[in-house]
Amino acid sequence: MAKRVGIEISAAIGEAVKLANVDVVASYPITPQTHIVEHIAELVADGELDAAYIPVESEHSAMSACLGASAVGARTFTASAGQGLELMHEVLYIASSMRLPVVMAVTNRALSAPLSVWGDHSDAMAVRDTGWIQIFTENGQEVIDNVLCAFRIGEDRGVLLPVMIHLDGFHLSHMIEPIYIPEQSEVDKFIPPYQHPLPLNPDKPVTMGAFGPPFIYTETKKAQEVNLTAAKEVILQCWEDFGSIFQRYYHPVETYHSEDAKILLLTMGSYSETATMTIDTLREEGKNVGLVKLRLWRPFPFAEIRQAVKDAEVLIVLDRALSFGGPAGPVCSEIKAALYNEDKKPKVVSFVGGLGGRDITPDGFREIINRGIEISRTGSEQEFEMFGVRE
Amino acid sequence: MAKLEGELTWKDLEIGSIVVEPGNASQYQTGDWRSQRPALDVKRCIKCGICYIFCPEGCIIQNAEGYFESNLFYCKGCGICACECPTEAITMVEGE
Numbered sequence: 090m091a092k093r094v095g096i097e098i099s100a101a102i103g104e105a106v107k108l109a110n111v112d113v114v115a116s117y118p119i120t121p122q123t124h125i126v127e128h129i130a131e132l133v134a135d136g137e138l139d140a141a142y143i144p145v146e147s148e149h150s151a152m153s154a155c156l157g158a159s160a161v162g163a164r165t166f167t168a169s170a171g172q173g174l175e176l177m178h179e180v181l182y183i184a185s186s187m188r189l190p191v192v193m194a195v196t197n198r199a200l201s202a203p204l205s206v207w208g209d210h211s212d213a214m215a216v217r218d219t220g221w222i223q224i225f226t227e228n229g230q231e232v233i234d235n236v237l238c239a240f241r242i243g244e245d246r247g248v249l250l251p252v253m254i255h256l257d258g259f260h261l262s263h264m265i266e267p268i269y270i271p272e273q274s275e276v277d278k279f280i281p282p283y284q285h286p287l288p289l290n291p292d293k294p295v296t297m298g299a300f301g302p303p304f305i306y307t308e309t310k311k312a313q314e315v316n317l318t319a320a321k322e323v324i325l326q327c328w329e330d331f332g333s334i335f336q337r338y339y340h341p342v343e344t345y346h347s348e349d350a351k352i353l354l355l356t357m358g359s360y361s362e363t364a365t366m367t368i369d370t371l372r373e374e375g376k377n378v379g380l381v382k383l384r385l386w387r388p389f390p391f392a393e394i395r396q397a398v399k400d401a402e403v404l405i406v407l408d409r410a411l412s413f414g415g416p417a418g419p420v421c422s423e424i425k426a427a428l429y430n431e432d433k434k435p436k437v438v439s440f441v442g443g444l445g446g447r448d449i450t451p452d453g454f455r456e457i458i459n460r461g462i463e464i465s466r467t468g469s470e471q472e473f474e475m476f477g478v479r480e
Numbered sequence: 481m482a483k484l485e486g487e488l489t490w491k492d493l494e495i496g497s498i499v500v501e502p503g504n505a506s507q508y509q510t511g512d513w514r515s516q517r518p519a520l521d522v523k524r525c526i527k528c529g530i531c532y533i534f535c536p537e538g539c540i541i542q543n544a545e546g547y548f549e550s551n552l553f554y555c556k557g558c559g560i561c562a563c564e565c566p567t568e569a570i571t572m573v574e575g576e
Contacts, residue, residue, distance in 0.1 A: 296498065
């Protein structure tokens with residue numbers, strides 16, 4: 090029986106990595122991810138986790154070392170955030186293109202300048218198109234459960250793709266929460282051994298990441314796209330199996346009082362929990378509002394999003410990242426694109442807020458919802474509005 | 481390879497486009513990148529082998545008579561051999 094313990098979420102990620110019996114961890118510490126890799130380094134140093142811990146000189150090297158480890162068939166984990174994720178940016182594409190199931194926890198952080206170590210989703214949005222499976226989480230339990238799922242999903246023979254688990258910097262990474270840590274025997278049954286079908290092996294040489302001239306590059310990208318899109322079925326199956334074992338269920342799009350709601354708010358990450366409080370209050374006041382939480386960011390859950398919002402009149406999307414000079418926040422842009430050709434769709438209103446660790450309180454979400462309703466009626470001169478900015 | 485490389489569909493590729501046949505880059509004709517080829521004047525050649533050492537493609541081999549010749553299947557026409565040749569025995573010329 091799993092124990093429920095009070096533990097910092099970063100340390101709990103380390104415990105999940107230990108339970109997954111990871112072989113190689115290559116990482117470079119960066120706030121607010123540092124506690125994760127510190128805890129893993131302790132576990133390895135104390136002999137609790139039999140893994141190679143490689144303290145590399147940069148994030149670019151961290152991801153590169155992870156690729157090499159994964160390519161020989163080692164179960165591989167790393168973590169990063171903000172500028173660190175940006176520094177490993179080019180290597181992220183190589184992990185997905187070479188089909189290497191590295192698992193990475195990203196403690197979402199704002200991007201410089203000005204220097205901000207605090208949380209938002211700018212780093213996640215900058216790596217949107219790197220071909221990784223990407224899952225957002227809203228509390229510590231979701232983080233741990235999805236780190237475990239990430240190994241099983243990514244290493245599935247039909248998937249073989251790297252997986253990012255996004256958790257908000259500080260708001261999640263540094264919180265101490267009561268978390269069910271599964272038993273080793275349960276995890277052993279849940280995550281089968283990793284076996285890459287074509288690993289680097291001197292006895293049977295292969296070449297990974299060879300050059301692709303114009304006559305073949307398009308075909309390689311088509312194969313990659315089909316592969317990532319098809320991974321959704323494996324993700325759904327993994328979450329279903331996880332639920333049947335651990336009684337905690339996850340879905341690409343999750344809803345809260347959305348069934349009959351004419352007004353919907355869409356959020357990602359930890360601020361979704363705050364938003365549920367606002368929905369509760371507004372419901373008590375008799376207002377017909379609900380919440381949609383986007384968990385699976387890549388592959389994008391088109392069908393689930395369309396189903397979740399089709400009966401609403403207004404959909405208010407909160408982005409915690411800014412696409413400078415663009416049509417809306419990056420999440421809202423994709424939601425709009427997913428709905429554009431639908432016959433029945435809500436009006437979509439875009440807000441950007443919660444940047445660089447700025448809190449949004451339950452009252453803040455009430456303001457966002459009220460302003461969103463107003464914009465849906467009167468329109469706005471702006472493509473999107475920045476919530477909470479001092480004018 | 482059952483299909484010619486230009487006929488491969490995305491379904492024919494190994495996962496991650498991994499190359500499973502070691503050394504098959506030797507089948508790739510880098511010679512068709514070339515706009516000029518090296519021409520050797522055997523009267524000037526002293527068989528020193530400097531062109532052989534400097535060729536970045538490694539496509540120069542010594543023939544039975546001791547002269548150094550470029551394998552035009554691989555030669556990209558970079559002209560380094562002509563530039564380095566101490567007796568100006570190699571010149572870059574148009575055409576095959």
